[in-house]
Amino acid sequence: MKDVFILAIETSCDETSMAIVKNGTTVDSFTVLTQMDTHAKYGGVVPEIASRMHTENITLVLEETLKKSSITIEKVDAIAVTYAPGLLGSLLVGVEFAKTLALLYKKPLIAINHTIGHIYANNIDNKLEFPLLAMVVSGGHTDLIEMKRDYHFKILGSTMDDAIGECYDKVARVLGLPYPGGPNVERLAAQGKYTYKMPRPVLDNTYNFSFSGLKSAVINLVHNELQRGNEIRKEDLACSFQTTAIEEVVRKVELAIKNTHIKSLILAGGVSASHYLREEMKKMASKYKVSVNIPEKKYCTDNAAMIGAAAYPLFLEKRFVDFQLNASSQANIE
Amino acid sequence: MYTLLIDTHSNKINIVLFENEKILVKKELETEKNHSITTMPVLIEVLKNGNIEISNINEIIVINGPGSFTGIRIGVTIAKTLAYTLNIPIKVMSSLLIKAVSFPHEEINIVEREKNGVFLGKFDKENQLQGDYKYVSNKEYKELEKNNTKEDIAIDYMKIFEFAKKMKSTNPHAVNPLYVKKIEVQK
Numbered sequence: 162m163k164d165v166f167i168l169a170i171e172t173s174c175d176e177t178s179m180a181i182v183k184n185g186t187t188v189d190s191f192t193v194l195t196q197m198d199t200h201a202k203y204g205g206v207v208p209e210i211a212s213r214m215h216t217e218n219i220t221l222v223l224e225e226t227l228k229k230s231s232i233t234i235e236k237v238d239a240i241a242v243t244y245a246p247g248l249l250g251s252l253l254v255g256v257e258f259a260k261t262l263a264l265l266y267k268k269p270l271i272a273i274n275h276t277i278g279h280i281y282a283n284n285i286d287n288k289l290e291f292p293l294l295a296m297v298v299s300g301g302h303t304d305l306i307e308m309k310r311d312y313h314f315k316i317l318g319s320t321m322d323d324a325i326g327e328c329y330d331k332v333a334r335v336l337g338l339p340y341p342g343g344p345n346v347e348r349l350a351a352q353g354k355y356t357y358k359m360p361r362p363v364l365d366n367t368y369n370f371s372f373s374g375l376k377s378a379v380i381n382l383v384h385n386e387l388q389r390g391n392e393i394r395k396e397d398l399a400c401s402f403q404t405t406a407i408e409e410v411v412r413k414v415e416l417a418i419k420n421t422h423i424k425s426l427i428l429a430g431g432v433s434a435s436h437y438l439r440e441e442m443k444k445m446a447s448k449y450k451v452s453v454n455i456p457e458k459k460y461c462t463d464n465a466a467m468i469g470a471a472a473y474p475l476f477l478e479k480r481f482v483d484f485q486l487n488a489s490s491q492a493n494i495e
Numbered sequence: 496m497y498t499l500l501i502d503t504h505s506n507k508i509n510i511v512l513f514e515n516e517k518i519l520v521k522k523e524l525e526t527e528k529n530h531s532i533t534t535m536p537v538l539i540e541v542l543k544n545g546n547i548e549i550s551n552i553n554e555i556i557v558i559n560g561p562g563s564f565t566g567i568r569i570g571v572t573i574a575k576t577l578a579y580t581l582n583i584p585i586k587v588m589s590s591l592l593i594k595a596v597s598f599p600h601e602e603i604n605i606v607e608r609e610k611n612g613v614f615l616g617k618f619d620k621e622n623q624l625q626g627d628y629k630y631v632s633n634k635e636y637k638e639l640e641k642n643n644t645k646e647d648i649a650i651d652y653m654k655i656f657e658f659a660k661k662m663k664s665t666n667p668h669a670v671n672p673l674y675v676k677k678i679e680v681q682k
Contacts, residue, residue: 203680207678207680209564209678210678210680212564212568213568213672213674216568216571216572216671216672217671219572219575219576220575220576220579220667220668221668223576223579223580224579224668234580250564250565250568253531253565253568253569254568254572256531257531257534257535257568257569257572257573258572258573258576260535260573261535261572261573261576261577261580262576262580264535264538264539264549265549265550265577265580265581484535484536484539485532485535485536486531486532487529487531487532488531
């Protein structure tokens with residue numbers, strides 16, 4: 162079969178990214194322009210600034226991506242773009258840009274759900290092995306998903322309140338760590354011990370998660386200690402928090418492994434860049450002879466290569482969209 | 496020679512296709528805040544009515560605001576992407592400038608309204624901007640003296656076209672919306 166090249170565009174949050182992906186698995190060209198330093202000044206992503214920066218940089222990122230590619234834009238088979246979920250204003254820049262390219266070069270347009278993109282990041286230089294469990298952990302998601310085949314998603318459980326990544330960011334803030342919180346909490350936790358008593362999140366046998374109790378406990382503990390004039394052992398608190406949060410994720414995944422007949426487990430989303438989560442998950446999965454797949458770190462955070470990977474099955478099924486495509490801040494994957 | 500004008504700064508999307516020195520197709524569509532669904536289909540309809548392909552366009556004029564943040568981002572994103580990929584000249588005009596150009600005057604203060612306030616720009620008789628564009632709240636605007644101030648001006652696209660002919664083109668990478676209004680965190 163002829164090789165399929167997809168030009169993919171991702172602008173759902175604070176990264177302007179484009180990639181040309183071959184057959185949904187090989188990255189031919191890849192660019193990520195992050196706005197992290199700008200948003201760090203405000204302690205988090207400012208949506209209006211993110212949209213503005215996408216507009217400023219979009220043609221530059223295209224130029225860079227085409228320069229690095231082995232093929233010309235005329236030779237790509239389709240244009241794929243993240244249309245949801247994410248920051249509406251940011252998504253819109255990518256969507257209009259993608260439509261313009263699709264019109265000009267007469268290419269089919271493929272609309273991709275960002276969360277599905279994170280899952281398909283595991284298909285880059287790899288192959289999804291069905292049936293599988295996907296644990297999506299990011300700033301917006303904590304979803305445990307069962308997949309029997311391509312684009313067949315069954316959500317087993319989700320967070321009932323905060324996403325795990327959001328929780329990391331809040332803990333980072335209360336510990337006075339700069340944005341983005343996740344990597345900074347993890348770095349600190351690696352130097353600490355589990356000494357602070359943390360409330361265990363949902364101790365039930367569903368696949369749902371809850372992190373707001375844990376988050377509040379950390380915030381209250383810091384405030385109470387400060388009021389009493391006690392010093393906080395930040396590394397120990399970071400370690401106590403992280404251990405509790407990750408333990409809960411691992412426990413729920415283990416429960417799902419026991420109750421389903423899956424061949425592989427994949428991790429997806431920004432928090433899957435966490436070294437600690439990766440190691441704990443591998444340790445647990447090895448007991449059940451389930452293979453664990455985790456994307457390379459550069460494909461864990463927001464990027465367009467995963468969008469190109471997720472677009473490939475849709476391209477094969479000719480699931481294209483028209484020029485009325487709109488962006489949406491929310492979307493279901495089921 | 497085809498020139499494409501894209502104006503999405505308000506809830507009225509305007510796409511105009513010029514052939515040589517004349518308007519070939521003009522389409523205006525009032526949108527309920529949904530520039531994303533409508534802009535590209537309107538552009539496609541204009542091209543179809545003009546019986547040309549997008550790749551036949553030789554030049555672009557884009558109205559980059561001030562106005563609806565989302566609107567101008569959509570118009571500017573489409574326009575700069577076309578100019579860059581087709582490697583054609585792009586000319587940038589503000590929403591206030593196109594009003595000034597459309598209305599014969601000596602010295603004039605142009606007003607562009609939005610929900611909570613107005614954008615202001617002062618132009619001389621050659622349509623050169625005097626000073627900077629300003630944004631004032633509705634309350635502040637009420638208290639301003641309004642000499643030679645004009646708000647409702649029907650846009651004359653032929654005059655815009657003629658004016659744009661004398662303008663220098665901009666590098667597509669550097670074409671950006673004109674917001675004027677600061678956002679909360681930057682205040």
